Amino acid sequence: MYARNRYVCSYPIALLARTDLAAFEQAMLELVMPQTRLLRRNLAGLSIDHRLLRFTGGRRTFRYMWEIALSDLQVIGSDLASEEQYERVFRDLDLAVERAIEPWGTLGRRQVLMEVGIASV
8 A cells, every 4th residue: 555645854964084884874774763753742643764875986975865754644733734834843853863863974955755656667
């Protein structure tokens, strides 16, 4: 079944100099990602999936991308189920991600994509 209201928030990550890449990846996958959640009373039916992507080839400022998929995101208890309400949720997520990355590096600008659909070939 396809999840409605699926958003993907992408955070580019620039690591600090001399960061051990293997240690960073292990910490992200085993410690940081499982503990990064949205704790808001006005969210219902929310499912969160994390992905850590590494850019290959060339020299890049941002070597990694942390993607957080929010499935079935529903803001409840407000007359304003508007983009403003969703933007508040994304800002809360920004703060959680920024705190999680702080020991390792810095974040670039967050991008939010709304998934339209999936096609199998």
